[in-house]
Amino acid sequence: MLSTRNKKLGLVLFIFSIIYLYLSFQLPAYNLVPVDADAIPLVLGFLLMILSIVLFFIKDTKQDYEKQKSTLPENKKDTVMLITVAVFIIIYIVILQSFGFIISSLLFIFLTTLLLGYRRHIVNFIVSISVPIVFYYLFDTLLKISLPSGFLPF
Numbered sequence: 001m002l003s004t005r006n007k008k009l010g011l012v013l014f015i016f017s018i019i020y021l022y023l024s025f026q027l028p029a030y031n032l033v034p035v036d037a038d039a040i041p042l043v044l045g046f047l048l049m050i051l052s053i054v055l056f057f058i059k060d061t062k063q064d065y066e067k068q069k070s071t072l073p074e075n076k077k078d079t080v081m082l083i084t085v086a087v088f089i090i091i092y093i094v095i096l097q098s099f100g101f102i103i104s105s106l107l108f109i110f111l112t113t114l115l116l117g118y119r120r121h122i123v124n125f126i127v128s129i130s131v132p133i134v135f136y137y138l139f140d141t142l143l144k145i146s147l148p149s150g151f152l153p154f
Helices: 005-025 039-057 063-068 076-099 101-115 121-142
Strands: none
Touching: 005 039, 076 101, 101 121
């Protein structure tokens, strides 16, 4: 039954989504907001559940190739890249409260995409500034969820 990696990972993600959804349903309800605090976790939990079911039934085409090559690749560049992105995530978490959501997200998105090899700097900057502003507006205005503003005046 669990002969491929997709099936194993799909089952693990399905179990995780059930636990996540159970905990999401335990969040307290608030009567004074238009969208409750559990709306986004519930949507993400159900999305994870659906995608894990899809992953379970997808045929793993790389199964034969991976059987031949059972050892992990020893590409140190990829390992360094993963560690660097993990450090960027930790730095983002640390500076989020003091710099605010917009500034820290702008820096994180711009520097991470730059590190991963995207070289169109103007497009990268436009995306890096517009995504945090749109998310800040969605959370602050529509969902009434406060995000850290940092040293910005709003």
